[in-house]
Amino acid sequence: MNIKMSEKLPVIVHPEINEEALRSEKGVSLVAFLDTVRKRKDGTSSVKLKIIHQRYPAYFSTKISLTEKDYLKLFERRISSDLKEKKVIIHTYLMRAYSIINMMDEFSFSEFKEHFKKKRIDAKSVYTYFERYIAQLKSEDRLGTAQNYEYSMKKLKEFHGKKSIAFETITPTFLRKYENWMIANGHSRTTVGIYCRPLKKIINDAIEDGILDSKKSPFGDVKRGRYKSPEPENPKKALTLEEIGKIINYSPEPGSPENYYRDMWVFSYLGNGINMKDVCLLKFKDIYADTIVYAREKVKNTNRSAKTISIALIDKNKEIIERWGNQAEKKDDFIFPVLEGNPNEEEIKKKVQQFVKQVNKYMKRISEKLDLNVSVTTYYARHSFVTVLVRSGVDIHTIAESVGHSSMKVIDKYIASISNEEKVKNANKLLKF
Structure with missing residues (x-):
């Protein structure tokens, strides 16, 4: 639990709330404190939320009452289960207040009170x-x-x-x-x-x-x-080399949307099966000679020890960057023209979703034109990358490192899928009299 010292007792600041950002973006300060001015008959005082907006404070109950001695124990590492439960309740009130403040376009106490008092926590x-x-x-x-x-x-x-x-x-x-x-x-x-x-x-x-x-x-x-x-x-989401060859050798009209989105799928396949969101987020600063080095967006917040991934930048992908990439004016510019400037997460989400939708739309059309047995999507690029390498005898740990998996569990699923295919083929051989 983070603390800030007041004149007498420390105040509680939720460890998952960025106080600086809250003050900067909403002009609001949010803490919990022990209101010792109004003591109860049993010697305890109420723990209250204190919200300050434009220098005006307002106070809200957390339904928790403590003595000063017990309140100070909340800041110790080891506390009783009873105090731990009360600490969680205070945290819950702080987070609820924060979520209400965060959803308001412009903070006002009247609107905050309306939402905050709707239901007991x-x-x-x-x-x-x-x-x-x-x-x-x-x-x-x-x-x-x-x-x-x-x-x-x-x-x-x-x-x-x-x-x-x-x-x-x-x-x-x-x-x-x-x-x-x-x-x-x-x-x-x-x-x-x-x-x-x-x-x-x-x-x-x-x-x-x-x-x-x-x-x-x-x-x-x-x-x-x-x-x-x-x-x-674990449905089959991998293509054979023959099917991949048909996609890469297919000749769409030069400069057409079909040409562009097919190339983006090929870029993903040849780029270690890179996720489409990561394709959109690639910047010129990620290119080092003939290598692209990046961190998977998917695991940045969930795996603090996640390693960066290195992609060998072969001629085919260099051609795709040359054909469709932005002009590299600054190292911090995006490689591909899906995102621009300094987009927030909401903008990134919408544009990436639209981008993936378009890739899937055109890859489905190409699948039909090439008489493939499946409607190829972005998901197939990653599975195909792994499966082709597994079938080619590449070391399994090298493949796991290439796609950013520290655990072999996910790669094992690809192998299991391939093994099942082989079992079916072998079983069918029993009927070839």
């Missing part, structure tokens, strides 16, 4: 934890991830049907019923896994905060009676 509610983490993700401009958590929370609310749900309610039995309900409502097992992953993270946060005992986690080893969410299905 229950720090033990799963939804409160969801809302708090969603607000944090949005504050970090991780809008795609925030949307995933919003969908997960919405689906859980739809199943449970109540305004609040305690962590203790979510048991292995509850989750198995939840899975069966989703499947009965037309969702695949892959979708079940997608909705359950954010919930698992939220439960782990509650365990870390001391709200839930780790022994009561519903997720874990099935043999021990716990629940394991379904793994994503």
